[in-house]
Amino acid sequence: DTTNALDALSQEGLSEEPVQQEKETMGSGGGGTREVVATEKKKKQRRRKVVRKGGDEEEDEDEDEIGGGCERQREHPFIVTEPGEVARGKKNGLDYLFHLYEQCRDFLIRVQNIAKERGEKCPTKVTNQVFRYAKKVGASYINKPKMRHYVHCYALHCLDEDASNALRRAFKERGENVGAWRQACYKPLVTMAARQGWDIDGIFNTHPRLAIWYVPTKLRQLCHAERSNAAASSSAPGAGGAIIAHSF
Amino acid sequence: DTTNALDALSQEGLSEEPVQQEKETMGSGGGGTREVVATEKKKKQRRRKVVRKGGDEEEDEDEDEIGGGCERQREHPFIVTEPGEVARGKKNGLDYLFHLYEQCRDFLIRVQNIAKERGEKCPTKVTNQVFRYAKKVGASYINKPKMRHYVHCYALHCLDEDASNALRRAFKERGENVGAWRQACYKPLVTMAARQGWDIDGIFNTHPRLAIWYVPTKLRQLCHAERSNAAASSSAPGAGGAIIAHSF
DNA sequence: AGAAGGACCAGTGGTCCGTA
DNA sequence: AGAAGGACCAGTGGTCCGTA
Numbered sequence: 001d002t003t004n005a006l007d008a009l010s011q012e013g014l015s016e017e018p019v020q021q022e023k024e025t026m027g028s029g030g031g032g033t034r035e036v037v038a039t040e041k042k043k044k045q046r047r048r049k050v051v052r053k054g055g056d057e058e059e060d061e062d063e064d065e066i067g068g069g070c071e072r073q074r075e076h077p078f079i080v081t082e083p084g085e086v087a088r089g090k091k092n093g094l095d096y097l098f099h100l101y102e103q104c105r106d107f108l109i110r111v112q113n114i115a116k117e118r119g120e121k122c123p124t125k126v127t128n129q130v131f132r133y134a135k136k137v138g139a140s141y142i143n144k145p146k147m148r149h150y151v152h153c154y155a156l157h158c159l160d161e162d163a164s165n166a167l168r169r170a171f172k173e174r175g176e177n178v179g180a181w182r183q184a185c186y187k188p189l190v191t192m193a194a195r196q197g198w199d200i201d202g203i204f205n206t207h208p209r210l211a212i213w214y215v216p217t218k219l220r221q222l223c224h225a226e227r228s229n230a231a232a233s234s235s236a237p238g239a240g241g242a243i244i245a246h247s248f
Numbered sequence: 249d250t251t252n253a254l255d256a257l258s259q260e261g262l263s264e265e266p267v268q269q270e271k272e273t274m275g276s277g278g279g280g281t282r283e284v285v286a287t288e289k290k291k292k293q294r295r296r297k298v299v300r301k302g303g304d305e306e307e308d309e310d311e312d313e314i315g316g317g318c319e320r321q322r323e324h325p326f327i328v329t330e331p332g333e334v335a336r337g338k339k340n341g342l343d344y345l346f347h348l349y350e351q352c353r354d355f356l357i358r359v360q361n362i363a364k365e366r367g368e369k370c371p372t373k374v375t376n377q378v379f380r381y382a383k384k385v386g387a388s389y390i391n392k393p394k395m396r397h398y399v400h401c402y403a404l405h406c407l408d409e410d411a412s413n414a415l416r417r418a419f420k421e422r423g424e425n426v427g428a429w430r431q432a433c434y435k436p437l438v439t440m441a442a443r444q445g446w447d448i449d450g451i452f453n454t455h456p457r458l459a460i461w462y463v464p465t466k467l468r469q470l471c472h473a474e475r476s477n478a479a480a481s482s483s484a485p486g487a488g489g490a491i492i493a494h495s496f
Numbered sequence: 497a498g499a500a501g502g503a504c505c506a507g508t509g510g511t512c513c514g515t516a
Numbered sequence: 517a518g519a520a521g522g523a524c525c526a527g528t529g530g531t532c533c534g535t536a
Contacts, residue, residue: 074516077519119472121463122449128508145511145521177518201370215369217510224367322536325499376528393501393531425498465530 075141080172080181083165094153094168100142101154101213107134107142108212126212152219153185158210159203163188189219190226198227323389326426328419342401342416348390349402349461355382355390356460374460400467401433406458407451411436438470446475 081093108123108130115122123129126147134142157164167188171181193200200223205211329341356371356378363370371377374395382390405412415436419429441448448471453459 074520119468119475121468143521144509148510149520179518214509220367220369227367322500391501392529396530397500427498462529 075146078178080168080176080178082169082172097150098154098157100147101151102209103139104130104134104142104147105209105212107137107139124212125214148214148216150182151213151216152189153182154213155204155210155219156185156189158207159192160188186219186222190222193223194226194230198223323394328416328424328426328429330417330420331413345398346402346405348395349399350457351387352378352382352390352395353457353460355385355387372460373462396462396464398430399461399464400437401430402461403452403458403467404433404437406455407440408436434467434470437467438474441471442474442478446471 076087076090076092078094078097079087079091081087081095083095085093085095087093087096104126108126111130111133112122128144131142131144131147134140153164156167164185167181167184171184176184189200189203193203196203200215200220203210204213204215324335324338324340326342326345327335327339329335329343331343333341333343335341335344352374356374359378359381360370376392379390379392379395382388401412404415412433415429415432419432424432437448441451444451448463448468451458452461452463
C-alpha cells in the first residue's frame with residue numbers, strides 16, 4: 001500500500017566501512033576478556049573476536065571506490081525531521097524510520113502466511129524469524145538492534161500522531177540530535193499509560209500495528225517507576241492524588 | 249477451589265530410585281558422544297554425564313528403607329482410570345493427571361501476579377519460569393516433559409469431557425496401557441479441528457483453561473496432515489468432500 | 497516391555513560494545 | 517561526540533534417551 005511510495009524517502013547509497021574478517025581465537029583462555037559493570041545484578045563477561053583487515057593480504061588502497069567488494073555498508077544515520085520532510089545528505093529521516101516498522105509488519109504477515117500454509121507455529125510478534133526473513137529477501141537494512149532501539153518512538157507515532165509530530169518539530173527546531181528526540185519519546189507514552197491504568201502491554205496490544213512489537217524493557221520500567229511514584233504521592237498526606245513525575 | 253480436594257487422588261509415597269551424582273567430564277573431547285538418528289533433517293549429538301553411586305563411597309545396602317537420604321524419588325506411573333476412580337497400588341490415576349494441569353494454571357496465575365506487581369513481562373503461557381516456580385514452592389512432582397507429554401489428553405478433557413470420559417472407560421475396559429490411551433486422544437481432537445476450519449490454535453486459545461498451554465507439535469502436525477488429506481479427497485473427482493482419515 | 501524426567505540443544509529475546 | 521549493527525549470552529521451548 002504505502003510501501004513503495006515511502007521507499008523514496010531513503011537516501012540512495014549507503015555509508016561505507018571496511019569489511020571485517022573473523023579470526024578464530026577459540027580456546028585461548030581468559031585472554032581478551034573484559035569486565036563489564038552491569039547496571040543490575042550480575043556481572044557479565046564478553047569475549048570478542050575482532051580482527052582488522054589481514055596485514056598479510058593484498059588490499060585496496062582506495063577507500064572511496066564505490067561498489068568495491070571489500071566494503072561493508074551501513075545505513076545512514078537518522079536525523080530529526082519534520083513529518084513529510086526528506087533528509088538531505090547522507091542522512092535518513094524519521095518518516096523513513098517509521099516506514100521500516102511498516103515493512104517489518106509486512107514481513108511478519110508473509111512469515112505468518114508461510115507458517116499457516118505449512119501447519120507450523122505462527123508468530124504473533126516480530127521475532128528473530130522475521131528479521132531472518134527480511135535479510136533473506138534482501139532487506140539487509142532491517143536489523144533487530146535498530147528496530148528494538150526505536151520501538152517506543154514508533155509507538156508514539158502510532159498512538160498519538162499529533163503529539164509525535166509536535167515533538168519532532170520541536171526537537172528539529174531546537175537542533176537536538178536523534179538520541180535526545182528518542183529519549184523524549186518516553187515521557188508522553190508514560191503519561192498515556194498513567195491514564196489507562198498503567199497497562200502498557202494493553203496499550204500496545206490494543207493497537208493493530210503496535211501489537212506485533214514487544215514492549216521495550218525501558219518503557220516498561222519507566223511506567224512501573226512512575227506508577228510507584230504516583231501511588232506514593234497519592235497516599236502521602238495532602239498530596240491528593242496528584243501525579244508528580246520526579247523521575248524525569 | 250478444587251485443589252485440595254483432588255490432592256487426595258495422588259497415592260501417598262513415591263517410587264524410589266538411587267540418587268545420581270554428577271561428575272564433571274568437561275573438555276574430554278569426543279569421548280562419550282553418541283550418534284542419534286534424527287527423524288528429520290539434521291543429526292544431533294548428545295553427550296551425557298552419567299555416573300552411578302560412587303564405588304569408593306560407603307553406601308547403604310538397604311534399598312527398601314524409607315526416607316533414606318540417598319534415594320531419588322519419582323512419581324508413580326499413570327494408569328488408565330475411569331472418571332472418579334482412584335488408582336490403587338503404586339499408580340496414579342487420570343483425574344490426578346488432569347489435576348496437575350490445574351495446579352500449573354494456579355502456579356502461572358501466581359507468577360503472573362508477581363510479574364505485574366514488579367512491572368515485569370507477564371507470561372501468558374505455562375513457561376519454564378512457571379515450572380521453576382512449581383519446583384521452588386515444593387511441587388517437585390510437576391515437570392516440563394511430563395506436562396508437555398499429556399497436554400493433548402488434558403485438551404480433550406477440557407473440550408469434550410464426555411468424549412474424554414468415554415475414551416477412558418473404553419480403554420480401561422480393554423486393559424490398554426496409558427501410552428495407548430494417550431495416542432487415542434489425538435483423533436477426537438483432529439476431528440474437532442476439522443469441524444472448526446482446522447484452527448487448532450484457535451481451539452486452544454478460545455478455551456480459558458487450555459489457552460495457557462502451547463499446542464503440542466504432534467497435534468499440530470496431525471491436523472495439518474489431515475487437512476491436506478481432506479483437501480486432496482474433496483478435490484478428487486467423485487470424492488464429494490468426504491473426509492477420509494488415511495493417516496490413522 | 498511401559499513410563500517418568502534429567503538434561504541436552506537449536507534457536508530466542510535482548511542489548512552490549514567494538515566500530516567508524 | 518553520536519550512531520548503526522554484528523555478535524554475544526542467559527534463559528526458552530522442545531523432547532531425547534539414559535534410567536529403572
